[in-house]
C-alpha cells in the first residue's frame with residue numbers, strides 16, 4: 001500500500017473522533033475556541049510548533065513542522081453555520097435546538113487537512129527526505145474573514161505549495177475562479193424627530209438606506225453579468241413614530257476579478273453618497289473585509305488529479321447505502337440535474353453517490369461564490385479538490401448536509417481527502433521541480449496582474465463584540 005495512505009489509515013480512528021467532536025462543538029466563526037484548540041493540541045502531540053492567536057484572531061493558528069524545503073501547506077477550517085443544528089438522521093430534527101450546525105462540513109475539512117499534514121510529516125520522518133509541513137488553522141470561512149489577514153501578516157510568505165479541499169457531492173479538482181468580494185457596511189446618521197408633530201425637523205437615516213439600495217438596484221442592469229451585489233438592512237429604525245437618526249446596510253459586492261470589484265465598489269459608494277446628499281444625512285463607510293478571486297494552479301491541479309485517480313473514492317457499506325438513498329429521497333430530481341449540469345456530467349448519470357474522479361475542468365469558468373482561500377492562491381501556488389462526502393445534488397447549508405457531515409459517510413470522504421492531500425504533498429517532496437514549475441506559473445500570472453494587498457495595515461478582523 002502507498003505509504004501516505006498507510007499513515008492515514010493508522011490514525012483514521014483518531015481523525016474520525018476529532019471530526020465528530022468538532023461537529024458536536026459546532027462553533028460560529030471567530031468563536032471556534034474548542035475546535036481550534038483541539039486541532040492545535042493534536043498538532044503539538046505530533047511535534048508541530050503551534051503559534052495560536054495569529055493575525056489578530058484568537059482562534060487562528062499555524063502549526064509548523066520544520067525540516068527544510070519545500071514547504072507544503074494545508075488549510076483547515078472549522079466554523080459552523082447559525083441555526084442549523086441537526087442530528088445524524090433522515091428527518092429534520094435538531095441536535096441542539098436553534099444552535100449552529102456544520103452545514104458546510106468544515107468539521108471534515110479541518111480534520112481531513114490535519115490527517116494529510118500528519119501523514120506527510122510521518123512520511124518525511126521515516127524517509128529522511130527534506131521538506132516542511134505547515135498546517136494553517138483558519139477561522140470564520142463562512143464570513144470570508146481570516147485568510148486575507150493571515151496573508152497580509154505574512155504567514156504564507158515562505159510556503160511553496162498549498163493543497164486544499166472541500167467536502168462536496170462530486171470528486172473533482174477545481175479549475176474555476178471564485179468571485180472577488182468586498183464586504184462593506186454603510187452607516188447613515190440623520191436627526192431624530194417626532195414623526196407626526198415635527199417631521200420637518202427630522203432627517204431619516206433609514207430613507208438614506210432605502211435610496212442607496214434603490215440606486216444600486218437601478219445600477220444592476222449595467223454591471224458585469226457574473227457580478228453579484230447583495231445587501232441586508234442591519235439598522236432600520238425603532239418605531240414608526242420616531243424619525244430614525246440611524247440606519248445601516250451591509251453589502252457584499254462581488255465580481256470575477258479584483259479590479260472589477262474595486263470599480264463596482266466605487267459605484268456603490270456613489271449611490272451611498274448620493275443618498276446621503278438627498279436626505280441630508282451623514283455617511284460612514286466601514287470596510288469589513290476584502291478578498292481576491294481564486295487562481296487555480298495548473299501544475300498542482302494536474303498533480304492532484306493524478307493522485308486523486310490513484311487514491312480513488314470510498315465504497316459505502318450496505319448500511320451507509322440505505323442512509324445515502326434516504327438522503328437522496330429528501331431532495332428533488334431537479335436538484336440532482338442542476339448539479340449534473342454544473343459539473344458538465346451527462347444528465348442521465350444514475351449514481352446516487354459520485355464514485356469516479358472527473359477530468360480537469362475547463363479553465364476560465366466562474367464559480368458563483370467566494371472563498372478567502374483565494375487570497376492564499378496569490379501568495380503560494382494552490383490547488384483545490386472537491387471530495388464527495390454527500391449524495392450528488394444534495395445542497396450545502398441544509399439540515400441534510402449537517403446530518404451527512406456528521407455521519408460515517410462524511411468521515412469516509414474525509415479520509416479520502418486526507419490521503420489525496422498527503423499523496424499530493426509527497427509528489428512535490430519527491431519531485432521538487434514540480435514546486436518550481438508551480439511557482440513559475442504563479443509568478444507569470446503575478447507579472448501580468450500583481451497582487452495588491454486589499455486589507456490595510458490598520459484593518460482588524462471583525463471579532464464578535466467589538
Ligand SMILES: [Zn+2]
Nearest residue numbers: 104106141166
Ligand atoms: Zn465551506
